[in-house]
Amino acid sequence: xxxLISGAGIAGPALAYWLARYGMTxxxxxxxxxxxTGGYVIDFWGAGFEVANRMGLLPDLLRTGYAVRExxxxxxxxxxxxGFPADAFSRAVGxxxxxxxxxxxxxxxxxxxxxxxxxxxxxxxxxxxQTKDDVQVTFERHGxxxxxxxxxxxxLHSHVRELVFGxxxxxxxxxxxxxxxxxxxxxRPRDELVYMMYPQVGQEVxxxxxxxxxxxxxxxxxxxxxxxxxxxxxxKALLRDRFxxxxxxxxxxLAAMEHVNDVYFDRVSQIRMDRWTQGRTxxxxxxxxxxxxxxGEGTGLAMAEAYVLAGELRHGGGDYIAAFARxxxxxxxxxxxxxxxxxxxxSSFAPKSACGITFRNFVTRLLRLPFVADFxxxxxLRDDIKLPDYGF
Ligand SMILES: Cc1cc2nc3c(=O)[nH]c(=O)nc-3n(C[C@H](O)[C@H](O)[C@H](O)COP(=O)(O)OP(=O)(O)OC[C@H]3O[C@@H](n4cnc5c(N)ncnc54)[C@H](O)[C@@H]3O)c2cc1C
Numbered sequence: 309x310x311x312l313i314s315g316a317g318i319a320g321p322a323l324a325y326w327l328a329r330y331g332m333t334x335x336x337x338x339x340x341x342x343x344x345t346g347g348y349v350i351d352f353w354g355a356g357f358e359v360a361n362r363m364g365l366l367p368d369l370l371r372t373g374y375a376v377r378e379x380x381x382x383x384x385x386x387x388x389x390x391g392f393p394a395d396a397f398s399r400a401v402g403x404x405x406x407x408x409x410x411x412x413x414x415x416x417x418x419x420x421x422x423x424x425x426x427x428x429x430x431x432x433x434x435x436x437x438q439t440k441d442d443v444q445v446t447f448e449r450h451g452x453x454x455x456x457x458x459x460x461x462x463x464l465h466s467h468v469r470e471l472v473f474g475x476x477x478x479x480x481x482x483x484x485x486x487x488x489x490x491x492x493x494x495x496r497p498r499d500e501l502v503y504m505m506y507p508q509v510g511q512e513v514x515x516x517x518x519x520x521x522x523x524x525x526x527x528x529x530x531x532x533x534x535x536x537x538x539x540x541x542x543x544k545a546l547l548r549d550r551f552x553x554x555x556x557x558x559x560x561x562l563a564a565m566e567h568v569n570d571v572y573f574d575r576v577s578q579i580r581m582d583r584w585t586q587g588r589t590x591x592x593x594x595x596x597x598x599x600x601x602x603x604g605e606g607t608g609l610a611m612a613e614a615y616v617l618a619g620e621l622r623h624g625g626g627d628y629i630a631a632f633a634r635x636x637x638x639x640x641x642x643x644x645x646x647x648x649x650x651x652x653x654x655s656s657f658a659p660k661s662a663c664g665i666t667f668r669n670f671v672t673r674l675l676r677l678p679f680v681a682d683f684x685x686x687x688x689l690r691d692d693i694k695l696p697d698y699g700f
Contacts, residue, residue, distance in 0.1 A: 309327075309332045309457060311621075311622070313335065313459045315463060315595070317344070317461065319461040319648065320338075321336065321418045322363075322413065322417050322614035323415065323614035325424075335455070336428065340429065343418055345415060347410040350525060350606075352405070352607055353608060355695055359614070365417065365420060374408060375501065377394055378393055380502050382505070383556075392672055400685035407516075432449035436458060443589070457590065459589070461592050464598045469595050473586055481580050484654065485531070485604065486531045492522070493521055493523075499517060502516075506556040509661055510660070512528050512657055513526070513527055513561065514526040536574070547562065563606075576602065577598065577600060579597055580647065585633075585635075585640050594604075599650045600647075602651070611614075623698070
């Protein structure tokens with residue numbers, strides 16, 4: 309089978325890996341001119357961790373990743389007000405656990421493809437024409453080609469979804485929060501292996517020190533208007549407006565932002581669909597069922613979806629219709645539960661009131677106790693899915 313995958317993020321290359329391993333012929337098309345590196349730091353665990361294990365990636369991921377020691381909550385003067393040892397988190401989710409830049413995870417998965425997969429960088433699909441026997445795809449820059457199947461693995465704002473299933477508004481559920489993240493070099497202070505969080509009413513800033521003197525910053529803030537400035541200057545202005553008078557290290561973090569050209573900025577949304585397949589086209593990862601950063605698990609879930617879709621295609625022989633149906637049947641209820649649970653945690657990322665912050669600080673302090681961590685973290689985050697064995 310010739311399978312075109314749009315998007316070389318997490319889901320796309322993971323799918324290509326398994327398809328190639330099962331003897332199919334994947335092709336990746338990625339809009340960016342090269343693999344996107346760096347980016348925000350993600351937590352990685354659960355079903356995706358197990359898929360990475362089956363791909364033999366764990367030694368590399370654990371070497372690249374950070375074993376965070378402590379999650380520390382501070383007040384506007386930088387005084388510690390709460391926190392917990394980070395191993396409470398790994399213990400509660402019941403699987404291996406690491407934290408690493410999203411781009412490093414993407415590069416590790418992509419690196420595992422070797423020369424099995426053709427990648428077209430710097431292009432995107434302009435048109436999809438599905439027939440009974442195949443799919444004619446026209447690229448914006450590389451002409452037209454024929455494939456047996458097309459997979460949309462192109463993220464929250466999926467272009468394949470837009471082309472085949474319709475406008476994003478039908479499927480997007482905005483959670484009332486915006487997010488911005490960037491990396492800066494040489495920032496001080498550094499608190500090695502401590503994830504620093506400064507919550508305020510309606511917003512939060514976090515920082516995490518990485519290797520090579522780099523620091524990652526993450527802003528989340530409540531905003532009832534889903535629209536955002538589309539240009540970097542407008543996005544920086546909005547962040548200055550929201551955080552300049554916020555206390556803690558906000559003024560100096562904003563000063564560091566001024567020297568940076570790459571700021572991730574988006575609304576925090578989920579994608580909720582009733583079907584992920586349409587003819588010979590299928591969606592995976594954020595394109596199909598974005599859980600949002602609130603779940604802290606989108607990468608792992610994207611990898612699990614990729615693993616199951618490839619496995620079902622192998623299992624189904626040429627019967628892609630049955631394979632698509634089994635993939636959706638296995639994964640959709642699980643993803644819907646994850647979305648529900650993530651949506652409930654929105655107030656943790658942009659606390660609604662001073663009382664909410666006090667309560668959260670209280671709970672965070674109690675997370676030192678294993679049974680409390682298990683109740684508050686494990687309940688919603690542990691993966692209640694058993695990955696099938698597809699014969700490798
Ligand atoms: C701030 C933040 C923090 C997060 N924290 C965590 C966390 O702690 N743990 C976790 O597991 N997850 C986390 N996530 C979620 C996680 O990043 C995503 O769920 C995950 O990256 C989804 O993978 P994906 O491959 O589906 O999409 P993406 O990683 O978004 O990849 C999509 C790819 O498609 C490409 N693309 C887009 N449009 C086109 C097009 N038209 N044509 C071709 N290619 C295209 C993009 O360039 C990109 O390479 C976080 C997300 C955010 C925003």
